[in-house]
Amino acid sequence: MSRLLPFFAFVLLVELFGFGIWWNTQHDPQAIPSPLLNKPAPAFVLPKLYEPTVTVSKSDLLGKPYLLNVFASWCVECGVEHPVLQAEAPTLGVLLVGYDYKDAPExxxxxxxxxxxxxxxxxxxxxxxxxxxxxxxxxxxSFLIDGKGVIRYKHIGPMTEDVVTSELKPAIAALQKETP
Amino acid sequence: MRSFCRSAPCARKSFRLGIVRAQGALLHVLLLACLVFASATHAQAIEPMPFANHAQEVRFQQLTAQLRCPMCQNETLADSNAPIARDLRNQIFQLMQHGQSDEQIKQYLVARYSDYVLYDPPLKLGTMLLWFGPLLILLGGAGVVLMAIRKRSRAGTTAGMPSDSTPTDNGDDW
Known part of the structure; x- marks a missing residue:
């Protein structure tokens, strides 16, 4: 029995490493959980991209839920995400707000x-x-913000079809059930 | 030290000594080059800021070295060249100009980027395992060692008995 002990220790180690590999495939190690989740979105006043003299504030968007999508022309992953947004935007049932981040307007x-x-x-x-x-x-x-201005869901990295069907749409459905 | 050689072996020795000296000099030059280039890239990462005085600059360097860049993960805000790190450095600088303390600035960043930005994680329920995990492992190891010692000493007393005639296992695995 005691001679088998090193073998059991080895099996335990293999299991630990296996769990580590599995865990890293299950979640994005780069994603930091946002402390702002289920808290009011910060107040903002930002100019429109096509009409820089007109500003949009947080209070302008209150009342109905919306999806705030942070993108930029310099961002490679945004090009990956863009076709998904193009295809899904009409079926989401919420307003899609584009947030052009650190970008030259042109x-x-x-x-x-x-x-x-x-x-x-x-x-x-x-x-x-x-x-x-x-x-x-x-x-x-991407931030899903409800009618009261509270951040209800956040996704870091490109929106994929998978994320839309398994996370975003259920989150939107839950919101719509709350506020008919 | 300098010496004059009159014999061949001595000359060979001093020749070898010369090679060693040359290698040493080369090493010095290489190390110096490393140092120069390292400081050059470091200077590139951090753009000069209009600090009010030297004390403030030191405080800024110390504070940003304790904070983790959220984008580039294993770099401090002080070292990172990522755009977000530059923005956060500027933000920290602005907050300093407004008279905010180090603690207030840390709270400001934690409220936006979670505890993740702190290299020194705070002690709370979620970080208990992080803080006391090593102690648990140490205690577990001590337990294993204690058990092994007890077993050895028990095996040692029985092995010496004449009634135990089986010589196959004296308790010594090695």
């Missing part, structure tokens, strides 16, 4: 002209100051 406009514009409202944060309040540390990131 670059963003070119990028949208090339890839298409799925956004109902488009705001630009060129200095990236407001994004710090949202805890944004890269693009793309």
């Amino acid at each position: 670059d963003a406009k070119h990028w949208l002209a090339e890839h298409g514009n799925p956004y109902g409202v488009l705001i630009a944060d060129q200095p990236g100051q407001t994004a710090i309040d949202f805890g944004v540390y890269g693009a793309p990131e």
